[in-house]
Amino acid sequence: MLDMQFIRENPDLVKQVCVNKKEDADIDLLLKLDAERRKIIRTVEKLKNRRNVASKKISELKREKRDASSVIAEMKTVSEGIKVYDTKIKEFDKEIYEQMKWVPNIPHESVGHGEDEKDNVVVSEWGEAPEFNFEPADHIQLGTSLELFDFARSAKISGAGFPLYKGYGALLDRALINFMLDTHTKNGFVEISPPYLVNSQSAFGTGQLPKSKDQMYYVEEDDLYAIPTAEVPVTNLYRDEIFSEDQLPIWYCAYSSCFRREAGSYGKDTKGFLRVHQFNKVELVKFTVPEKSYDELESLRESAEGIIRALGLKYKVVSLCDGDLSFAASKCYDLEVWAPGEQKYLEVSSCSNFEDFQARRINIRYRQSLGGKLQYVHTLNGSGLATARMLVALVETYQTQEGTIRIPEVLQPYMHGMKEICPE
RNA sequence: GGAGGGGUGGCCGAGCGGCUUAAGGCAACGGUUUGCUAAACCGUCGUAGGGGUAACUCUACCGGAGGUUCAAAUCCUCUCCCCUCCGCCA
Numbered sequence: 206m207l208d209m210q211f212i213r214e215n216p217d218l219v220k221q222v223c224v225n226k227k228e229d230a231d232i233d234l235l236l237k238l239d240a241e242r243r244k245i246i247r248t249v250e251k252l253k254n255r256r257n258v259a260s261k262k263i264s265e266l267k268r269e270k271r272d273a274s275s276v277i278a279e280m281k282t283v284s285e286g287i288k289v290y291d292t293k294i295k296e297f298d299k300e301i302y303e304q305m306k307w308v309p310n311i312p313h314e315s316v317g318h319g320e321d322e323k324d325n326v327v328v329s330e331w332g333e334a335p336e337f338n339f340e341p342a343d344h345i346q347l348g349t350s351l352e353l354f355d356f357a358r359s360a361k362i363s364g365a366g367f368p369l370y371k372g373y374g375a376l377l378d379r380a381l382i383n384f385m386l387d388t389h390t391k392n393g394f395v396e397i398s399p400p401y402l403v404n405s406q407s408a409f410g411t412g413q414l415p416k417s418k419d420q421m422y423y424v425e426e427d428d429l430y431a432i433p434t435a436e437v438p439v440t441n442l443y444r445d446e447i448f449s450e451d452q453l454p455i456w457y458c459a460y461s462s463c464f465r466r467e468a469g470s471y472g473k474d475t476k477g478f479l480r481v482h483q484f485n486k487v488e489l490v491k492f493t494v495p496e497k498s499y500d501e502l503e504s505l506r507e508s509a510e511g512i513i514r515a516l517g518l519k520y521k522v523v524s525l526c527d528g529d530l531s532f533a534a535s536k537c538y539d540l541e542v543w544a545p546g547e548q549k550y551l552e553v554s555s556c557s558n559f560e561d562f563q564a565r566r567i568n569i570r571y572r573q574s575l576g577g578k579l580q581y582v583h584t585l586n587g588s589g590l591a592t593a594r595m596l597v598a599l600v601e602t603y604q605t606q607e608g609t610i611r612i613p614e615v616l617q618p619y620m621h622g623m624k625e626i627c628p629e
Numbered sequence: 630g631g632a633g634g635g636g637u638g639g640c641c642g643a644g645c646g647g648c649u650u651a652a653g654g655c656a657a658c659g660g661u662u663u664g665c666u667a668a669a670c671c672g673u674c675g676u677a678g679g680g681g682u683a684a685c686u687c688u689a690c691c692g693g694a695g696g697u698u699c700a701a702a703u704c705c706u707c708u709c710c711c712c713u714c715c716g717c718c719a
Contacts, residue, residue: 256699259700
């Protein structure tokens with residue numbers, strides 16, 4: 206959510222951002238409603254002032270046991286007027302809010318202009334693509350022959366896109382999760398294990414609602430949404446709360462399963478683990494003062510990158526252009542790992558700075574040490590990382606000619622010391 | 630699911646139709662004085678919105694939404710959340 210005053214003062218900028226981000230919020234209508242609303246406020250507040258003054262008079266007269274009926278009669282009509290205007294203001298507030306919900310966040314000045322993902326900028330690349338003296342298999346072949354996953358049976362019990370891990374596949378996934386959580390907590394993140402179902406207020410707070418309502422699983426009977434990422438519960442932890450400045454920054458990491466309907470994406474990346482309805486992810490979330498948020502974004506990205514490096518996977522960092530930037534983000538880096546079996550990069554993390562866009566929606570503020578002013582915090586988050594796609598890159602990168610999969614050294618302690626996954 | 634209790638400023642907590650401009654305390658900030666992890670005293674101190682170049686001023690806000698009334702933190706209705714007990718269950 207943007208500040209109305211900001212929109213009032215920078216209408217052209219906001220309009221341009223809507224065009225660049227391909228959002229069709231009606232800024233002119235919004236400005237008109239805002240001006241209209243303020244005009245009514247001026248009128249009604251004059252009336253309310255009259256009422257307050259008269260009210261005091263009435264109470265004085267009553268105390269002195271004098272007649273107040275003429276003032277009361279007059280106030281009756283004034284009050285009726287107030288009621289009419291108040292109703293009008295409420296209508297305007299609602300209308301303005303309806304429009305405001307669709308206004309996207311302003312990109313940071315360092316974000317490039319572009320149409321879509323093809324205009325994203327590669328910031329850095331790391332690692333070497335593995336070389337094979339044989340034709341590398343993809344994760345589905347590997348997973349099937351080693352019995353790591355069972356897509357056919359999970360489709361039977363739930364449907365396509367619901368993965369099932371088995372044996373060493375399940376162990377590998379668990380190893381990845383534990384390795385990530387241990388690494389992040391060692392680096393200063395506090396671990397959170399959040400609820401998986403959240404109320405609509407939470408889904409709205411982090412920006413999933415209203416825009417991506419159809420992308421979430423919804424339990425109608427209880428009005429609860431299955432989380433598409435741990436970002437939702439963790440960011441909402443401090444909804445309607447006020448920090449003191451010395452409490453910031455706060456760094457959280459949270460493992461959760463993530464649920465996404467992926468409506469409308471049928472036929473795209475449908476193979477195996479590439480795009481699924483349920484996957485596991487360790488999420489990183491930060492709350493910080495505005496001055497530090499871009500430093501925190503860089504450090505957040507490094508935390509996520511550290512995992513990929515430790516696993517020895519080739520990857521690249523991409524800075525999203527404004528056309529590819531999500532609704533709520535000011536700046537975003539995508540981390541993409543190389544999957545040699547697929548012969549393509551897979552997005553395993555998005556590290557974003559939302560500045561005060563989320564904080565404004567969910568009302569998270571902090572009191573400045575100097576001056577004691579209340580200000581909105583900045584929120585950031587990034588995957589650190591999603592395991593489903595990491596598994597794809599991992600098994601494809603570390604496959605051998607014998608059809609086994611070598612285990613990266615950092616994961617071995619989490620795999621009971623196993624160095625290699627071999628056929629049974 | 631059933632029965633009670635409760636939601637008031639950063640925190641605690643009084644108020645239960647008009648002498649409230651939400652008491653009082655804590656915390657915070659500024660100052661005076663005395664000085665060994667500090668105390669005492671004085672002062673300032675909610676948030677949001679509107680108007681004004683400004684000092685300032687007006688309006689709203691007591692979980693949320695309606696209602697009664699000239700007037701609502703206070704009365705009524707609905708609703709959400711928290712706590713305790715009972716039931717059911719992992």
